[in-house]
Amino acid sequence: MIEISSKDTLYMYNLYHITKAFFPNTEIRQQVDEGQEPLVRLKLEGGSCFSIEEGEIKEFTDRQDGKRFVTKKVYDWLSQKTGRTLAWGMLTGVRPTKLVMQQIEAGMDREEIIKFLNKEYGVSDGKALLGWEIAQREKALLEQLDYVDGYSLYVGIPFCPSICSYCSFSSSPLEKWKDRMDSYLDALCREITAIGKAASGKKLNTIYIGGGTPTTLEAHQLERLLGTIDAVFSYENLKEFTVEAGRPDSITREKLEVISRYPVTRISINPQTMQQKTLDAVRRLHTVQDVKDVFQLARSLGFDNINMDLIAGLPGEDALDMQDTLRQIEELGPDSLTVHALAIKRAAKFGQEHKEIDLHSEIEQMVSDSADAADRMDLVPYYLYRQKNIAGNFENVGYAKVDKAGIYNILIMEEKQTILAAGAGASTKIVLPEKIQMANGKKTNLVRIENVKDITEYIGRIDEMIERKGEWLWR
Numbered sequence: 514m515i516e517i518s519s520k521d522t523l524y525m526y527n528l529y530h531i532t533k534a535f536f537p538n539t540e541i542r543q544q545v546d547e548g549q550e551p552l553v554r555l556k557l558e559g560g561s562c563f564s565i566e567e568g569e570i571k572e573f574t575d576r577q578d579g580k581r582f583v584t585k586k587v588y589d590w591l592s593q594k595t596g597r598t599l600a601w602g603m604l605t606g607v608r609p610t611k612l613v614m615q616q617i618e619a620g621m622d623r624e625e626i627i628k629f630l631n632k633e634y635g636v637s638d639g640k641a642l643l644g645w646e647i648a649q650r651e652k653a654l655l656e657q658l659d660y661v662d663g664y665s666l667y668v669g670i671p672f673c674p675s676i677c678s679y680c681s682f683s684s685s686p687l688e689k690w691k692d693r694m695d696s697y698l699d700a701l702c703r704e705i706t707a708i709g710k711a712a713s714g715k716k717l718n719t720i721y722i723g724g725g726t727p728t729t730l731e732a733h734q735l736e737r738l739l740g741t742i743d744a745v746f747s748y749e750n751l752k753e754f755t756v757e758a759g760r761p762d763s764i765t766r767e768k769l770e771v772i773s774r775y776p777v778t779r780i781s782i783n784p785q786t787m788q789q790k791t792l793d794a795v796r797r798l799h800t801v802q803d804v805k806d807v808f809q810l811a812r813s814l815g816f817d818n819i820n821m822d823l824i825a826g827l828p829g830e831d832a833l834d835m836q837d838t839l840r841q842i843e844e845l846g847p848d849s850l851t852v853h854a855l856a857i858k859r860a861a862k863f864g865q866e867h868k869e870i871d872l873h874s875e876i877e878q879m880v881s882d883s884a885d886a887a888d889r890m891d892l893v894p895y896y897l898y899r900q901k902n903i904a905g906n907f908e909n910v911g912y913a914k915v916d917k918a919g920i921y922n923i924l925i926m927e928e929k930q931t932i933l934a935a936g937a938g939a940s941t942k943i944v945l946p947e948k949i950q951m952a953n954g955k956k957t958n959l960v961r962i963e964n965v966k967d968i969t970e971y972i973g974r975i976d977e978m979i980e981r982k983g984e985w986l987w988r
């Protein structure tokens with residue numbers, strides 16, 4: 514067991530995540546004790562100790578600078594102890610490109626940013642360059658948007674044909690909710706209509722229907738949902754309209770035909786893997802052939818911007834499986850590809866009973882092979898985020914043809930524009946023109962309003978969900 518203790522909670526989050534990245538399989542005990550000396554103490558298994566005295570941070574008037582100093586010292590010590598560096602260095606946040614974007618906006622050029630990330634955070638040259646490249650693309654895409662008067666709409670459909678064993682979303686099995694889908698839609702359409710009214714006069718830039726699996730809705734229910742959106746919002750300023758169809762076992766010709774009657778610009782058909790044994794193992798109820806059939810069907814119906822999602826590190830898979838999956842994806846030729854690295858903790862939970870593989874290096878290989886495959890398909894990286902609680906330094910990367918990037922995906926990461934969200938568990942993010950003081954004393958210009966996750970509660974408390982948002986809309 515590793516022990517981390519500190520006088521101040523301020524340091525704990527970073528110290529925990531940095532230490533976890535170096536020692537993914539070791540339990541870590543954390544303790545905050547205001548009376549302890551020194552300021553921070555870290556004790557590894559085997560007894561090696563490191564500490565930082567309070568006097569060392571005295572010169573920092575800004576607590577955040579002090580936090581960075583402490584994190585860097587611990588990172589350097591762990592790095593020296595293990596003989597390893599982390600590709601993203603001491604960056605623990607899920608949005609490294611946000612930091613790069615700030616530097617670009619402050620006028621720094623490519624070389625300065627790479628140097629800065631390297632020196633201040635220990636980020637490798639390769640990752641710093643990737644971060645810079647992606648931030649440049651994000652910037653170009655976001656410049657088309659209006660942050661003050663523009664906004665995006667998210668609509669959540671929290672049902673799936675079955676629940677994949679690695680799923681971290683709060684999705685519910687369709688079977689259980691089939692009879693109440695219409696009640697859910699009643700509530701959802703009311704919320705969408707209320708949002709539309711509150712936002713009239715503002716510019717709707719992107720729409721994203723996600724979940725869950727939106728195509729668990731029957732064709733007539735999809736028609737109702739898309740018809741409601743169509744009746745309530747103006748598309749005059751719309752840059753993108755995504756329906757994350759998702760699971761191939763929920764997609765039919767009829768549903769795709771409904772979608773194609775609306776100004777939907779982008780859909781997702783997500784295989785996660787093209788290995789049948791894995792699909793079966795993670796309880797996805799479709800075949801590899803289903804993925805191919807549905808993809809070809811969507812192409813034949815004219816969908817010219819199709820995204821596919823893959824996961825690196827699914828249970829039982831090694832780099833060769835991923836290479837085979839990528840080969841099959843290349844044959845299909847999607848317009849964008851999102852590659853997620855499965856949290857190792859989760860992958861490990863499945864137990865690699867049949868194969869003793871070094872997950873860390875296999876995932877690293879899979880991530881790198883994915884980048885090569887994307888390159889062969891002329892897809893460039895355009896957004897990136899990292900997961901919390903994962904071992905090492907893996908990141909999720911979205912690749913797309915130059916004009917087929919998913920703008921909403923960037924907006925979610927960069928938090929520069931208001932996203933109004935409807936549906937159970939949906940999270941509205943209001944970006945205010947300036948910072949205000951919240952009830953907890955924190956100053957922020959980003960207000961989050963979460964809808965309840967429980968579907969029955971959402972339906973029952975829909976008026977409250979609508980009213981809670983009203984108070985914040987464009988104050």
Ligand code: SF4
Nearest residue numbers: 673676677680684725
């Ligand atoms: S399809 Fe996606 S949202 Fe649905 S259960 Fe599987 S991982 Fe979760």
